Amino acid sequence: MIREEIVIVGAGPAGLWSAIVATKLGASVTIIDDNPIFGGQLIKQTHKFFGSKSHYCGIRGINIAKILTSDLENLPVKKFFNASVIGLYDNNLLAVLTQAKLIKLRAERIIFATGASENNIAFPNNDLPGVYGAGAVQTLMNVYGVRPGHRALMVGSGNIGLIVSYQMMQANIQVVAVLEIMPKIGGYHVHAAKLARLGVPILTCYTIKRALGIDMVEGAVIVKVNKRFKPIPGTEQRLKVDTICLAVGLSPLNELLWQAGCEMVYVPELGGQVAQHNEDMMTSRADIFVGGDLSGIEEASTAMLEGKIAGASAYESLKGVSAESKKIKEQAKVELGMIRQGPFGEKPRWGKERLAARRGWT
Numbered sequence: 001m002i003r004e005e006i007v008i009v010g011a012g013p014a015g016l017w018s019a020i021v022a023t024k025l026g027a028s029v030t031i032i033d034d035n036p037i038f039g040g041q042l043i044k045q046t047h048k049f050f051g052s053k054s055h056y057c058g059i060r061g062i063n064i065a066k067i068l069t070s071d072l073e074n075l076p077v078k079k080f081f082n083a084s085v086i087g088l089y090d091n092n093l094l095a096v097l098t099q100a101k102l103i104k105l106r107a108e109r110i111i112f113a114t115g116a117s118e119n120n121i122a123f124p125n126n127d128l129p130g131v132y133g134a135g136a137v138q139t140l141m142n143v144y145g146v147r148p149g150h151r152a153l154m155v156g157s158g159n160i161g162l163i164v165s166y167q168m169m170q171a172n173i174q175v176v177a178v179l180e181i182m183p184k185i186g187g188y189h190v191h192a193a194k195l196a197r198l199g200v201p202i203l204t205c206y207t208i209k210r211a212l213g214i215d216m217v218e219g220a221v222i223v224k225v226n227k228r229f230k231p232i233p234g235t236e237q238r239l240k241v242d243t244i245c246l247a248v249g250l251s252p253l254n255e256l257l258w259q260a261g262c263e264m265v266y267v268p269e270l271g272g273q274v275a276q277h278n279e280d281m282m283t284s285r286a287d288i289f290v291g292g293d294l295s296g297i298e299e300a301s302t303a304m305l306e307g308k309i310a311g312a313s314a315y316e317s318l319k320g321v322s323a324e325s326k327k328i329k330e331q332a333k334v335e336l337g338m339i340r341q342g343p344f345g346e347k348p349r350w351g352k353e354r355l356a357a358r359r360g361w362t
């Protein structure tokens with residue numbers, strides 16, 4: 001049995017910043033991640049990030065992960081790699097499954113920063129080998145150096161769909177088309193333009209009708225949709241592909257929050273069920289905090305800022321408010337507000353406002 005002041009579950013940008021802040025402020029911290037290296041989604045993001053200088057703009061995701069983990073190296077944080085938190089029981093007892101054994105960890109405060117899982121969509125044969133989430137393809141290519149196939153269809157033209165399509169082309173996988181059910185492309189123009197320059201068609205008002213094949217993907221039937229997203233008969237096309245990549249959104253990875261008994265709210269703008277939380281990233285339980293994609297699907301920049309706030313808030317709830325903790329939170333809240341003012345911040349801003357309007361506590 002290990003006892004700890006603050007335990008952080010998930011070492012993506014949110015969890016890493018929570019750990020850095022809470023430790024620098026003076027708390028004793030343990031951070032746990034189920035991957036062999038820390039960084040969360042960043043460890044597979046080979047593209048350069050957007051945003052402002054303070055949020056590592058112009059730096060590749062993989063290098064941001066290296067910067068954050070080396071910051072952590074110099075701090076007295078206890079780290080568990082390859083370790084999954086598989087349960088949360090009474091009195092904040094966390095069950096942590098490592099490769100060697102099951103560890104019991106009792107935490108005074110917990111920060112959950114477990115990120116998100118990829119959404120699937122329903123179509124015949126969507127369970128054939130060769131149908132992947134876009135994030136899984138990115139992991140295969142950029143973390144393990146494995147090409148998932150030779151000819152791919154991407155479903156979804158948000159930033160993830162566009163970026164992973166480009167990275168597939170870089171890995172010598174022919175992207176036959178990117179489909180988008182909406183009338184316009186979902187992601188940044190700059191990512192779409194890079195694909196267009198390579199001759200990849202981005203078909204708006206299109207979706208996948210079925211995957212073809214018996215033991216594995218051998219093709220796909222795509223179809224045009226009307227304004228109500230209904231397939232238009234006669235517009236079907238067959239594509240010869242061995243890989244179908246789904247980039248159709250993410251959902252917060254929230255099972256442990258349900259187990260904790262946190263108040264959960266369905267907020268479509270935040271990606272689904274999220275724990276009700278206040279501006280300090282505290283949930284309906286005063287000893288549990290959240291940050292990053294788990295508290296609403298956004299970006300690495302906002303995940304880092306929420307992580308800072310969660311780290312400082314968890315520290316304050318244990319040891320009291322300090323001038324430094326107050327400053328960190330105030331600054332992070334200002335920066336969050338600025339990011340969410342932009343056109344791509346609109347959705348999460350509405351989501352967070354909707355949460356606040358429903359909250360019966362502060």
Ligand SMILES: Cc1cc2nc3c(=O)[nH]c(=O)nc-3n(C[C@H](O)[C@H](O)[C@H](O)COP(=O)(O)OP(=O)(O)OC[C@H]3O[C@@H](n4cnc5c(N)ncnc54)[C@H](O)[C@@H]3O)c2cc1C
Binds near residue numbers: 015084113253
């Ligand atoms: C293709 C792609 C491109 C992107 N490009 C950009 C970009 O250009 N700019 C930008 O700002 N954002 C970008 N993002 C978004 C950004 O990566 C995420 O918003 C960000 O990583 C979320 O951080 P997080 O810390 O909340 O979660 P994550 O980075 O997902 O980290 C969560 C970690 O928790 C671990 N975990 C989960 N459950 C458990 C458990 N039970 N026990 C132990 N560990 C657990 C996970 O394995 C993971 O390592 C992109 C995302 C993708 C997929």
